[in-house]
Amino acid sequence: MSDVGKSDGAGSGMADVPESTRQRLALALDFDDLEEARLVAAQLQPFFGVAKVGLELFCTAGPDAIAAMAGLGYRVFLDLKLFDIPNTVYRSARVLGAHGVEFLTFHSRGGQDMLRAGVEGLGEGAAGVGAETPTALAVTVLTSDGDAPPHIVPNRIRTAVEGGCGGLVMAAEDLHMANQLAPRMKKVVPGIRLRGSDAHDQSRAATPAEAAAGGADLLVIGRTVTGADDPEAAAAAVVASI
Numbered sequence: 082m083s084d085v086g087k088s089d090g091a092g093s094g095m096a097d098v099p100e101s102t103r104q105r106l107a108l109a110l111d112f113d114d115l116e117e118a119r120l121v122a123a124q125l126q127p128f129f130g131v132a133k134v135g136l137e138l139f140c141t142a143g144p145d146a147i148a149a150m151a152g153l154g155y156r157v158f159l160d161l162k163l164f165d166i167p168n169t170v171y172r173s174a175r176v177l178g179a180h181g182v183e184f185l186t187f188h189s190r191g192g193q194d195m196l197r198a199g200v201e202g203l204g205e206g207a208a209g210v211g212a213e214t215p216t217a218l219a220v221t222v223l224t225s226d227g228d229a230p231p232h233i234v235p236n237r238i239r240t241a242v243e244g245g246c247g248g249l250v251m252a253a254e255d256l257h258m259a260n261q262l263a264p265r266m267k268k269v270v271p272g273i274r275l276r277g278s279d280a281h282d283q284s285r286a287a288t289p290a291e292a293a294a295g296g297a298d299l300l301v302i303g304r305t306v307t308g309a310d311d312p313e314a315a316a317a318a319v320v321a322s323i
C-alpha cells in the first residue's frame with residue numbers, strides 16, 4: 082500500500098501526507114447539516130483518516146452520518162459519550178456497534194459496571210453484522226473542564242481499565258498519567274489548537290505538537306481547522322507540526 086494519502090477529490094495536489102499521519106488525525110465534524118459535513122469531510126480527506134461524528138451531527142442525521150463518512154472511505158469515530166444506567170448503555174451500544182463504527186465513546190463517570198455493559202453491547206452489535214470489534218473509548222474529564230480536582234483523572238483511568246475499555250479520551254496534559262497507568266490503551270486527545278488559534282470553550286487546549294509528543298495515538302482536530310479561513314492550509318499546518 083502507498084505511504085501517501087489519497088490525492089483524489091477536492092484539495093488534491095495540496096497534500097502529500099504520509100498514511101501513518103492521516104490515520105493519526107480525526108476530523109471533528111461538528112455541523113448541524115449532513116451535506117455540509119460531507120463537503121468538509123471530502124475536502125479535508127487528504128489530511129484525515131478518521132471522521133468523528135459527534136452529538137450535533139448525530140442529532141441531525143443519525144446513523145446516516147456514519148454511513149456517509151464510511152462511504153467516503155473514512156474510519157468512523159462516534160462520539161456520543163454515553164452515560165446512563167448499564168442496561169440502557171448496553172442496549173444503545175449494541176445498536177451502534179451494528180452501524181460500522183470503529184470507535185465509540187462512553188463517559189467514565191458512569192462507572193465500571195456501565196463501561197463493562199457498553200463494551201459488551203458494542204462487541205455484540207458488531208459481531209451480529211460480522212464486523213470487527215470496535216474500540217470503546219472512555220472519556221476521562223472534558224477538555225472544557227478546567228476545574229476537575231487532580232485525583233479525578235487517575236481514578237477515571239483506573240475505572241476505564243477495570244471497565245474493559247480499549248482507549249481513553251483526555252487532555253494532552255493528562256497523557257503522562259495514561260502513559261503510566263494504562264500504557265497499552267489507545268490515547269485520544271481533543272482540545273487541539275494551532276498556536277495563535279482561538280481556544281473557544283476549551284480550557285485545557287494543547288498544540289498538535291504537544292499532543293503528539295505526549296504520546297497521543299489519535300488527535301481530534303475540530304475548529305482549529307474547520308473554523309479557519311483556509312481549512313486546507315490549517316490542516317497542512319497540523320500535519321507539518323507533528
Ligand code: C5P
Nearest residue numbers: 109135222223224271272273302303304
Ligand atoms: O472544535 P474543537 O477542536 O474544540 O472540537 C473538539 C471535539 O472533541 C468536539 O467534537 C468535542 O465534542 C470533542 N471532545 C472534547 N473533549 C472531550 C471529548 C470530546 O472536546 N473530552
